[in-house]
Amino acid sequence: PRGHKGIVTHREYANSYYGDFFDHTRSVVGDSALIMSRPVDGIDFVFLDFSPQRVVFSGWVGDEDPTFEGLENALKRYLQSAWAGYTNFGSDIGGYRTGNGTLGRSKELFIRWFQLGAFSPLMENGGNKEHRPWMFDSTNETLNIYKRYVSIHYQLVPYLYTTGTVAYEHQRSSIQPLAPHQSFINKLIDDFKPSTYNYLLGSDILVCPIITNPANVHVTFPHVDGNDSWVAWWDSSLVYHAGQSISFNNISLENFTVFHRSGVLIPLRNHYTSDKMVPDENHITFLIDQPDSVKAHPVQVRDKSNGLVASYNLQMDGSLLFLVTAHSTLNIKLTIRRSPFTASQATICNSCSFTKKCQVVYSDEYIAKNFNTPKYNQN
Numbered sequence: 001p002r003g004h005k006g007i008v009t010h011r012e013y014a015n016s017y018y019g020d021f022f023d024h025t026r027s028v029v030g031d032s033a034l035i036m037s038r039p040v041d042g043i044d045f046v047f048l049d050f051s052p053q054r055v056v057f058s059g060w061v062g063d064e065d066p067t068f069e070g071l072e073n074a075l076k077r078y079l080q081s082a083w084a085g086y087t088n089f090g091s092d093i094g095g096y097r098t099g100n101g102t103l104g105r106s107k108e109l110f111i112r113w114f115q116l117g118a119f120s121p122l123m124e125n126g127g128n129k130e131h132r133p134w135m136f137d138s139t140n141e142t143l144n145i146y147k148r149y150v151s152i153h154y155q156l157v158p159y160l161y162t163t164g165t166v167a168y169e170h171q172r173s174s175i176q177p178l179a180p181h182q183s184f185i186n187k188l189i190d191d192f193k194p195s196t197y198n199y200l201l202g203s204d205i206l207v208c209p210i211i212t213n214p215a216n217v218h219v220t221f222p223h224v225d226g227n228d229s230w231v232a233w234w235d236s237s238l239v240y241h242a243g244q245s246i247s248f249n250n251i252s253l254e255n256f257t258v259f260h261r262s263g264v265l266i267p268l269r270n271h272y273t274s275d276k277m278v279p280d281e282n283h284i285t286f287l288i289d290q291p292d293s294v295k296a297h298p299v300q301v302r303d304k305s306n307g308l309v310a311s312y313n314l315q316m317d318g319s320l321l322f323l324v325t326a327h328s329t330l331n332i333k334l335t336i337r338r339s340p341f342t343a344s345q346a347t348i349c350n351s352c353s354f355t356k357k358c359q360v361v362y363s364d365e366y367i368a369k370n371f372n373t374p375k376y377n378q379n
Contacts, residue, residue, distance in 0.1 A: 015052045022055035034058045039086035040077050040185065047080050047184045047192070053171070057164070058122050059089035066095030066105035066127070071113055072211045075197040076189065078120075082173035082199070083183050088164050089175075090122030094131055104129025107136040108253065111145055112210045115256040118149035119207045121160055121174045145254050158267035158284055161303035163202030176200040178222055196220070204264045206230055208248075208257035215251035220244070221259070225297070229262035231289040236337045239290065262290035265310055267301045285333045286310055286322075 008016075018037050025033045034057050038050035041062035051059065061077035064070035074091040081089055094110045110133070117123035125131050133146035160174070167174045179194035196218075198208045203224055208217050221230050223242040232238035234255060239262065240246065248257055260266055266287040269280070284301065298311035308330065313321045322334050 010048075014050055018051040018055050036060055038062055039081035039089050040084055042073075042077070042189045045189055046186055047077075047189055049084050049185050051086075053085050053087070056086045057088050057168075059086055060122065060124065061089055061091050063096035063127070064092065065097050066099035066109065066129075068109055068112075068211055068213060070095040070097070071109065071116070071209070072197070073189075075116075075209055075211065076192055076194070078175060078199070079177045079179060079194055079197070080184055080192070082175040082177050083181055084185065085172055087168045087172075087174060088121035088160075090117055090120040090124055092127045093117045093123070093125040094127060096127035098128040102130065103136065106213075107142055108213045108215075110136060111142060111253050112213075112215070112256075114146055115149055116207070116209050118153040119156075119201055119205065119256070119258055121164060121201075123150070123153045141253070148254070149256075155268045155270045157269050158301050158303045159202065159205070162267060162299070162301055165302040166202075174202060176203070178220075200224070204261045204266060206259040206261075208259075210251060210257065214249075217248045217251065217257045219246055219248065219257065219259075221246075224261060227261050227263060229290060230259040231262050233258040233260060236289050260289065264288070264297065265299045265312070267299060267310070283331045283333070284308070285335055287335050287337060288312070289337045 018035075022035050022037075025035055035055060036058050037055060039053075039056050039059040039061060040047055040049050042048070059081070061074055061081060064074045074095075078089070078091070091113075093114045094105045095113070099105050110131075114123070114125065114133075117125070130136070134140065134143045136142040163174045176199055177194070177196075178198045178200070179196050182192065182194065184192045197211065198206065198219060200222070201207050206219075206222070208219050210217055219240075221240045221242050221244050228242040230240045230242075232240075240259065251257065268285045268287055269283065270285050286299075298309050300307055300309045307325075309325045310332075311323045312334075313323070324332055
């Protein structure tokens with residue numbers, strides 16, 4: 001393109017186009033305003049970085065076909081966007097473009113795509129033909145699974161805010177691909193063949209997308225900050241170790257291959273207001289599995305909790321000391337899902353200026369107790 005001062009490069013034009021719209025929107029609406037713009041997408045068979053990184057708090061990776069190949073193409077753009085340093089993004093659940101038949105996409109594809117969306121920084125559903133979850137069967141199976149994963153995404157809001165804030169401050173992405181780094185900006189899309197689409201969401205959640213039907217996923221568990229154990233999101237009795245490679249086969253529709261690091265505190269928002277639809281921002285829950293280290297790395301919650309910091313220590317007597325900074329507005333709950341000691345052996349201590357607002361629960365049952373799912377088939 002040509003500007004009033006002469007030739008303008010693609011990068012200069014894109015920075016001005018998206019940057020000016022972002023800045024103007026915030027000048028009118030306020031600093032909480034966001035725009036939805038593309039991070040890395042494909043054009044004319046090559047990858048291209050569209051927006052400047054500073055404006056992509058809720059990006060989407062372009063319009064994809066409503067097929068499993070389209071889902072894989074979206075994930076290719078996930079990886080390229082992450083390596084390019086874009087903070088938060090997602091994709092159109094089910095693919096934006098039109099497909100065959102009345103629905104335009106299969107039930108299986110739709111479910112696998114919204115499961116990915118639930119464990120992405122941005123979960124958004126829309127596009128051509130059918131995207132309403134109650135339209136995919138007469139039994140409400142799709143709708144019920146959809147509700148579960150939407151609820152999980154809302155529960156993850158404190159975690160997503162925290163990881164997103166830290167990522168933005170360090171000029172990196174909330175998504176950390178496990179495939180070796182391969183920047184394909186301005187290179188042919190078809191030449192990009194990553195070894196895996198698995199990624200870390202933040203540093204504590206391992207997401208392993210399902211891109212085939214039947215659903216089969218291969219996982220090699222990574223080392224992260226010296227922590228070598230990973231716990232299945234759905235079943236805390238399933239613990240895996242860094243370097244271990246496992247194939248999960250014939251994964252049921254309601255299940256999804258996702259894991260979190262053992263011994264770390266995961267901030268969640270799982271209390272709801274009286275209408276059961278809107279999360280209650282006055283409550284926060286910390287989930288912990290396998291608290292087997294002497295001292296947990298502190299987690300600073302960076303949503304609306306005013307930077308609350310939580311951590312724990314295992315004491316010499318075998319008790320667990322849960323530590324939170326002073327707070328006056330939040331109701332805090334610590335949920336221990338599985339521990340090296342039994343409930344009767346555990347003595348939980350609160351160190352908090354407002355201990356009456358702290359509650360500790362020892363439970364082998366995950367907070368979202370209605371999300372019971374079959375165990376993985378693995379070999």
